[in-house]
Amino acid sequence: MVIQAPAKVNLFLELLGKLPSGYHALDTVMTEISWFDTLVLEPSDESHGPIEFRVVDSRGLALESDVPSGADNLVVRALELLRTRAGIERPLRATLIKRIPSQAGLGGGSSDAAAALRGANRLWGIDWDRARLMELAAELGSDIPFFVVGGTARCRGRGEQVEPLPVPLDLFLVVVKPPVGLGTADVYRRCTVPAQPRCGDEFCTSLRSKNPQEIAHRMFNRLAEPACGLTEWVGRLGRSFERTGCLGWLLSGSGSACFAAYAGRSAAQRAARVLQSSHELSVRVVRPLSGRATDSP
Numbered sequence: 057m058v059i060q061a062p063a064k065v066n067l068f069l070e071l072l073g074k075l076p077s078g079y080h081a082l083d084t085v086m087t088e089i090s091w092f093d094t095l096v097l098e099p100s101d102e103s104h105g106p107i108e109f110r111v112v113d114s115r116g117l118a119l120e121s122d123v124p125s126g127a128d129n130l131v132v133r134a135l136e137l138l139r140t141r142a143g144i145e146r147p148l149r150a151t152l153i154k155r156i157p158s159q160a161g162l163g164g165g166s167s168d169a170a171a172a173l174r175g176a177n178r179l180w181g182i183d184w185d186r187a188r189l190m191e192l193a194a195e196l197g198s199d200i201p202f203f204v205v206g207g208t209a210r211c212r213g214r215g216e217q218v219e220p221l222p223v224p225l226d227l228f229l230v231v232v233k234p235p236v237g238l239g240t241a242d243v244y245r246r247c248t249v250p251a252q253p254r255c256g257d258e259f260c261t262s263l264r265s266k267n268p269q270e271i272a273h274r275m276f277n278r279l280a281e282p283a284c285g286l287t288e289w290v291g292r293l294g295r296s297f298e299r300t301g302c303l304g305w306l307l308s309g310s311g312s313a314c315f316a317a318y319a320g321r322s323a324a325q326r327a328a329r330v331l332q333s334s335h336e337l338s339v340r341v342v343r344p345l346s347g348r349a350t351d352s353p
Contacts (some may be wrong), residue, residue: 057096057097057098057175057179057345058094058095058096059094059096059097059171059172059175059289060093060171060176060290061092061093061094061095061156061164061168061170061203061331062088062089062090062091062092062203062206062345063088063089063091063092063156063162063163063164063167063172063231063347064086064087064089064091064162064167064199064202064203064308064309064323065086065087065088065161065229065232065306065308065309065313065315066084066085066161066163066277066306066308066309067085067086067229067259067271067275067306068083068084068085068256068259068274068275068276068277069082069084069085069262069276069279070082070084070250070253070254070255070256070275070276070277070278070315071247071249071250071253071278071279072084072249072253073249073277073299074167074249075213075214075328077212077214079198080214080244080247080249080326081212081213081214082198082211082212082213082214082215082252082254083210083212083255084210084211084212084256085208085209085210085211085221085256085259085263086163086195086199086202086204086205086209086211086214086287087208087225087295087344087345088167088203088208088344088345089160089208089231089343089344090157090209090342090343090344090345091108091154091156091175091231091340091342092155092237092348093152093154093155093156093164093167093168093171094152094153094155095131095151095152095153095168095171095172095175095180095332096150096151096153096173096174096240096280097148097149097150097176098149098150098151098243099146099148099149099150099179100146100147100148100149102130102147103145103146104145104147104149105147107132107135107139107149107150107264108130108147108148108149108150108151109126109129109132109135109147109151110150110151111123111124111151111152111154111183112153112154112227113153113154113155113241114153114155116153117171119154123154123158126201128328129152129165129166129167129168129252130166130172130177130196130200131150131166131169131171131172132150132196133196134149134169134170134172134173134176134192134193134196134200135150135170135172135176137192137195137196137320138172138173138176138180138182138192139176141185141192142180142222144180144182146180148176148179148180150170150172151326157233157237157313157338158237159237159238159239159310159312160233160237160238160308160309160311160312160313160314161201161240161307161309161310161312161313162231162233162308162309163202163237164168164199165197165308166197166199166203167199169193169196169197169200169203170193170200170201170202170203170204171203173192173193173200173204173333174189174204174306175186177189178189178204181259183208185227186204186205189204189335190204190205190216190218193216194216197215198215198216199211199215199309200334201215201216202218202219203219204218205218205219206345207221207222207346208220208221208222208223208225208263208344209221210256210260217302217310217353221260222264222305222345223264223266223344224266224294225263225266225271226319226322226348227268227271227272227303227317227318227319227342227344228267228317228318228319228320228321228323228324228332228342228343229294229315229316229317229318229324229341229342229343229344230239230297230315230318230324230327230328230335230339230340230341230343231313231314231315231339231340231342232260232293232303232313232314232331232337232338233245233296233312233313233337234287234289234292234293234294234312234313234314234316234337235289235336235337235340236287236289236312237312238283238286238287238310238311238312239303239310240310243279243286243310243311243312244279244282244288245280245282246282246286247278247281247282247332248284252264252277253278253309254276254278255340258274259275259276260275268303268319269303269316271303271317272303272304272317273303273304275304275305275306275317276306277306277307277308277309279309279310279311280306280307280311280317283307283310283311283312287311287312287330289312290307290311290312291312293305293314294314295344296330296331297314297316297327298335299330300316300323300325300326300330300331301316301323302316302317302326303317303318303319303329304316304317305317321341324341328340328341
């Protein structure tokens with residue numbers, strides 16, 4: 057079984073306060089984008105045993121990076137959690153083809169975990185509904201329930217309360233990952249909850265307008281300021297985006313990746329060519345995903 061695991065960007069992110077758990081309460085709007093990891097799940101010949109897991113790059117070579125390749129990887133944790141709760145002893149083989157950069161705020165690890173839950177739910181014949189998978193997803197991480205739902209959604213609580221927003225986004229995005237990453241915990245330690253948080257209602261209204269200029273104008277991320285304090289790359293990328301004539305730009309999640317919005321493909325591609333002249337940057341032209349492609353058996 058082949059499951060595509062898309063990245064995401066945050067079009068809006070505000071901090072509302074601190075929860076008793078220590079996490080921040082959020083109001084965020086996320087959309088999946090056309091930048092994918094691929095998870096391949098294969099049934100095992102064994103009746104019981106450990107999950108077999110490996111991480112490779114797009115050429116099929118073992119990945120040498122900071123992505124965990126063992127039991128600490130979210131894919132393995134998701135598979136083991138599902139297997140335990142469903143009472144499954146049979147293992148499987150999982151291969152993660154990694155393309156989405158880590159420590160970028162693009163949700164690659166969370167998307168991989170959601171793909172593991174969705175795929176193994178079918179492969180093992182468990183057939184739990186989405187609500188039950190989302191309960192498991194929330195135990196694993198804040199963004200993972202969003203990726204179980206997919207598309208574009210408004211997420212609240214610590215991210216586990218997901219409200220789908222079935223609004224097609226007629227935008228082209230240029231996503232740029234600088235040569236440095238940012239740790240989520242490092243960014244959140246530097247953030248301050250505002251006395252009067254912005255309300256996501258106005259941004260959701262702009263989404264429904266389907267006006268690219270209005271959507272870009274309303275984009276906002278409260279984590280941008282603390283991220284700028286950790287790396288100069290956020291400001292540098294913003295200035296570079298502005299020189300390309302974008303409709304607006306933003307840090308995604310806790311960074312370090314940033315993205316800019318354009319009304320047309322040609323404008324986005326021109327901007328990407330300019331940005332790609334710096335070999336330090338990973339640049340990708342993407343589109344928001346309005347729905348999820350069917351996973352292939």
